Amino acid sequence: MIRKVFLTLLLLTSFRVFGEDVTIIGDSLTVGSEKYIKYFIPSAVVDAKVGRKFQEVMGIIKELEETGRLRNTVVIGLATNSQISIEELVYVIDYLTAKGRRAILVNAKVPRKWEEINNYNIYLTKVLRPNIEVVDWKKISEYYCRAYICFRSDGYHLTDVGSYIYSYAIYYYIKNSGTN
Numbered sequence: 001m002i003r004k005v006f007l008t009l010l011l012l013t014s015f016r017v018f019g020e021d022v023t024i025i026g027d028s029l030t031v032g033s034e035k036y037i038k039y040f041i042p043s044a045v046v047d048a049k050v051g052r053k054f055q056e057v058m059g060i061i062k063e064l065e066e067t068g069r070l071r072n073t074v075v076i077g078l079a080t081n082s083q084i085s086i087e088e089l090v091y092v093i094d095y096l097t098a099k100g101r102r103a104i105l106v107n108a109k110v111p112r113k114w115e116e117i118n119n120y121n122i123y124l125t126k127v128l129r130p131n132i133e134v135v136d137w138k139k140i141s142e143y144y145c146r147a148y149i150c151f152r153s154d155g156y157h158l159t160d161v162g163s164y165i166y167s168y169a170i171y172y173y174i175k176n177s178g179t180n
Helices: 002-012 028-040 054-066 086-098 115-128 137-144 160-177
Strands: 022-026 045-048 073-077 102-106 133-135
Touching (some): 022 028, 022 054, 028 160, 054 073, 054 086, 086 102, 086 115, 102 115, 137 160
Parallel strands (some): 102 133
């Protein structure tokens, strides 16, 4: 079954050289998906750490900026490990856009009390700052993971197939939203 998923998605991704202008900041989902992210977006800067919370993102952004590794498109997948306020989201988005960066947020699929509020706040931020983009990982995973085993027993860490789909979703979104 895994082979069938890979072959199907590989056929859809025969052209994959792009993304020289992409930085991805993430948590354990990104750590577990990095090999596939690098497959789809080989030149992307990936900065991921297990257990990372959204509240750490400004320090990471500034460090990446100082070292010349903050690219023009910044994907942030940090809605899994803690609740995020609207103020935190808007602050980060305003900082990035003031620096001429394009921001893409990845929402959450996590069986925790903050999943709904984080996803709500991410979409509210999109309303307040229409220049951002949102990858709807919750919706994508609910659709594709009915047919494939994407999650480990905890309900949010990814299996190999889940990591592939997560990475492909980010790749596909960047490619088709014209942000590379």
